[in-house]
Amino acid sequence: MVGTSVAVKRKLLPRDILTLSLAKFSRIILPLAPSEVLILRGNRFSIRERPGNVKRPEMIAMVESEEVIKQVDEFFTSVMLPQVAKFLEPSGYPWQEWIENLDRNTGIPDRELDEVRNAWKVWKEKFESDASAL
Numbered sequence: 297m298v299g300t301s302v303a304v305k306r307k308l309l310p311r312d313i314l315t316l317s318l319a320k321f322s323r324i325i326l327p328l329a330p331s332e333v334l335i336l337r338g339n340r341f342s343i344r345e346r347p348g349n350v351k352r353p354e355m356i357a358m359v360e361s362e363e364v365i366k367q368v369d370e371f372f373t374s375v376m377l378p379q380v381a382k383f384l385e386p387s388g389y390p391w392q393e394w395i396e397n398l399d400r401n402t403g404i405p406d407r408e409l410d411e412v413r414n415a416w417k418v419w420k421e422k423f424e425s426d427a428s429a430l
Contacts, residue, residue, distance in 0.1 A: 299327035299398070308402040310409065319416040327402050330390040332383040337372050 300317075303309045303326075310316075317324040383390065 298329035302329065302395075303327050303398060303402050306399070308398065309404065312413070313404075313409075316409065316412045316416060319412060320419055322412050322415070324404070324412070327398055330383075330394050332390055333380055335376060335380060337368075337376075 297314075300309065300313060304311055304313060309326075313324065313326070316322060317326055385391070386395075
């Protein structure tokens with residue numbers, strides 16, 4: 297999504313590209329951003345309520361512990377952010393090379409996009425008419 301958003305912002309792809317890429321029977325390959333800055337900040341668990349579901353006390357303590365959540369946030373701020381910040385400089389690695397490749401290799405001919413747009417409209421109209429018939 298990030299790579300596609302950048303391509304749309306740079307006017308390499310049209311604004312409706314996400315909708316078109318989700319159209320039934322279409323295959324549009326969208327650009328991906330570098331993964332170096334994709335990190336899992338933390339995880340949150342919830343305990344599902346089901347009949348007969350035995351809850352282990354240590355799981356309840358972990359889910360409800362403000363101390364654990366605080367330690368995770370502190371680790372993210374003090375350790376992860378300084379490391380990830382190195383990759384956020386837009387003129388450095390990996391962004392500069394990625395932008396050059398994006399500009400050089402991204403684009404879909406209007407004729408092909410129009411085919412997908414027309415097929416999407418036909419499918420959507422049929423789907424809506426079938427749904428209203430029910």
